Amino acid sequence: MLENLDKIKQQFHDELNAVESKGELEKIRVSFLGKKGLVTQELKNLRDLTPEEKKTAGMKVNSLKQEIEKAIVEHQKILEEREYLEEIKSAKVYDFTIPSSREVGTLHPITIIQKQIEDIFKTMGFIIEDGLEIQTEYNNFEAVNIPKNHPARDMQDTYYLENGQLLKTHTSAAQNTIMRKYGEPKKGEPLKVLFPGRCFRNENLDASHENTFFQLEGMMIGDDISISNLIYFMKVLLSEVFERDVKVRLRPGFFPFVEPGFELDINCAICGGDGCATCKQTGWLELLPCGMIHPNVLSMGGIDPDKYTGFAFGLGLTRLVMMKYNIKDIRMFNSGNLKQLRQFTR
């Protein structure tokens, strides 16, 4: 019997060395370890031996069985590794520089920046409001302290409609409606509202003039809102918008709906305030008009100017988008030209 085991062992190793595939390996496994396999047969033959013989022979057979099992597993690993290397060697090499062809959808650039700014203001507790594009003369002019015969009515080339309404010339046209909607603020809880909108000026188009453009206006009204607060909020908000620590500077500016009114400048990002061509050597860039809401405007909005004060500011959203994306021709915005608009993949 023991001789037989040696023969089996020899036979196994001879056959194993010739195995080239997993299928052949399985055949060998069956022919040695399967139900009718050579080793299995030897295990069965142990029955016929004396207990003494059984003990010695049993150990030998089992040790052979383990040796074969281990050899098969190891050979399996070798075969798998060989197969793997074979696949890699013959694999088709993909050209990862081939561009993807899917044209993803886009938002309008105005929407992208407007949303970013709205989100900033939301974090500071501002409500976002909306206004009509077709407005009454009252809302667009009278209610923001621009009476009839005021030169501003000549300067703002207004589109008038047959019914006496007009296409709003500035977002301020929504001020009165918003004040009336929310009413006088509660003590210590100022009304903070941001209202972006589309505005219209009756003029011919060129690279820097559009008759249809976006502004973004904000107001804060409360029982103790001051010029100091205005400067603070502008500095903080604009630092967020421009993602840098912005310095602001106020100069007197005249707008009928504010008193005092200011032109707000920010320090030039290009030169950091030292003076360069962009800022005409001043270190400052004129950015937005703002001011303390005129007492007449508060009154007309149903808010008592003796008890409440507020500030307002307006930002040329279209102009800001042009600055951010380096857009030179303003006519792009309303062109519907997909070659241009498809670039705004955020």
Add this chain to the structure above:
Amino acid sequence: MLISMNWISEFTDLSGVDLKDLINRFTLSTAEVEDIYEMGKDIKDVVVGKIIEVNDHPNSKKLHLVKVDIASEVVEVVCGAPNVYVGAVVPFAKLGGRVGDLEIKEIPVAGVVSRGMCCSEKELGISDDNSGLMIIEEDYPLGTDIKEFMDLEDIVFEVDNKSLTNRPDLWGHYGIAREIAALNKRPLKPLELLDSSVYKDLGSIDLKLEDKERVYRFSCISMDNISKKKSPTNMRIRLTYCGMRPINLLADLTNYLMMEIGQPMHAYDNNKVKEIRVKTFSEPFEFLPLDGVKRKVDTDTLMICNAKEPIGIAGVMGGELSSISDDTSSVLLESANFDGTSVRKSATKLGLRTDASSRYEKVLDPEMTVTAIERFMKLLLDIDPGVKVTSSLTDSYVQHYDKIVVDFDKAYVDKYTGIDISADMMEETLSALGFDIDRNGDDFRVVVPSWRATKDVTMKADIVEEITRIYGYDNFDIYSTNSLLSPIRHSLKRDNEYRIKRFLSDKYDMNEVHSYIWYETKLLKEIGVHTEPNIRIINSVTAENDTIRSTIIPSLLGFVHKNVDSSPEMGMYEIGRVADGLNKDGLCNEKKRLGLVLASKILSEEEVFFRLKEAISQVIMEIKNISPEFVENDTINKHNYVHPVNSAGICVNGKEIGYFSVLNPRIRNNMDKKLHVAFAEIDIDDLETIDMVPLQYKEVSRYPGVTVDLSLLVEKSMRYEELAGYIDLYPCQYLNKYYLVDIFEDENLLPGKKSVTVRFEFVSMDRTLEGDEIQTMVDELLAVLNTKNIELR
């Protein structure tokens, strides 16, 4: 407006002041300075010289060889000026000196060496006179540097006119000087005037204001025996530096006064003016102003007249015929105040905006008219002492502005500013700006000075501005508000708009576009889209685009047309406004609409149609959690771009909120026959009236479900929705859901019919369903369908 610091320093002491810093403070406190010019720096070593010998140039007829005595030496130069003569005293630029860009060097001119240059006024920057050498009439020692008596060196700064629109007082140097004095905390000197009361016994001028609405005040005086023709050099330098062209003494003086105190004045030839009438005319007429361009004047334009003959357009420009010339020795001087709006309208209508009219527009102080005359007379008599005044100062002051008194206290200013500015500082500032102050501790009563009281300063908030701007916004402590925290109610509607946009761009790869609120008529004509009449713009500069849109679809179809050549596939959408007619108050019924359009040369029309339908369903699902229904709607067929068959209304909870359609083939063929287009319009306002269905979790069965596919034979015309209605007639608690798998049509195999394969899923919550149970349910379902003539295929 250009401002000369030399001029300013006549009214307030600027010694020891850093002028650049001062100008920066002016920008921050008063008005924007756009540019600063350092004048006269480019004039160097120009001295008084006397021409003592003039000889012909050997090689040129135009040039002369000139000997100039400059005390230290006699210099030989070549001179091309036509007015060289022996004895002329001229500005002479020495070797090593500089005149503008020209460095004076020894150079040959037409073969003869020249060792200096005799200068014209233009070369020195004094005026634009380049006709010949400047002749120095005053008596200065030869060799004196001209800068010792000519104010060539000056700092001139340009103020942005737009930033002065609400400040009528800043349209002259004296007003600017007042601001600068306040900023510097130094006194403002009074103007030197001639007391006009000394002429009160002379006869007055025949003056009558027939129109008393458009004029506030008219002051005038006449004088004779004017002998000087040319203004003093330094006056001409100032005028030139401030952008005015020196002409002759009288014209220069009126300009000088306008630049100095902001009051426009006009000098008429006194021989041509006997009775001054200020009036409008009942008929339009033609008039020739000083600029020599004849204009038609309408009945609203106020005119200055000699009796019935118009001689000037009030506040705008004098007439050619009554104008002064270099020879005029007798003049009538007008200093008047007209209604700003009236002047603005006249100037606009005539296309004649002048320095005078743009000042009147700002609403000038009528108190200035007499001051201006008294200042004019003071300057004129200093220059030309022989002048004889021939009338009393005649003054008709028909409209006064109210005196404005403002009461306020320190607490008001503190609240408005948020900082603590002392009451003493407030008083000091307001006083420097000319306010009369009655102060009792922290309580103020101030009278607004006349030059700020025409429209500019009316109330407490205006006073705050005066105090704070001089205080300086840079000096403010800044801090946040003392606000309570309270939750903000954000508008879901607004968030939804953004969600819709993101959804369409992200899930359907569509591009958001913006289009105009009016129809672009030309573009729509090209593709044959007809639009409904709607409210119109009455004054558009692009007159053909005057109709406000009542639907957003034509704008999007226009965009498809514009892109069709470069984009074989496109998806666009816009959330924009339309005017859906007028409401009962006659106001536009403004609505917010979502427009969508898909176009493809690659997909079939049917694929485009269903892709759009899916996008609509999904977007409504996304924000409302409701599946819209699609219904027949005949009214949309009024639009010629809607497809008569393949179009449907979009309903949510039974409310119709829009429609969608395949593009009408007629319009499609105008763009591209191979293009397949479908579009939709949804009213966002209507959609937002529908409440969102809150999402509810539904328990799923732990037991496996069984699916059964049934191919049902139905009439070809039957819509799926009708079939589904019949399936729903079968009440079965285990029928979890069913959905369409396939539709098969074959006219030969199934004439007049189609086979619709529906997959049914049966499931129980508490056990596994047995095979025969399922069969029973299928049989029951088919029995129900049989009653509607629907058979299993």
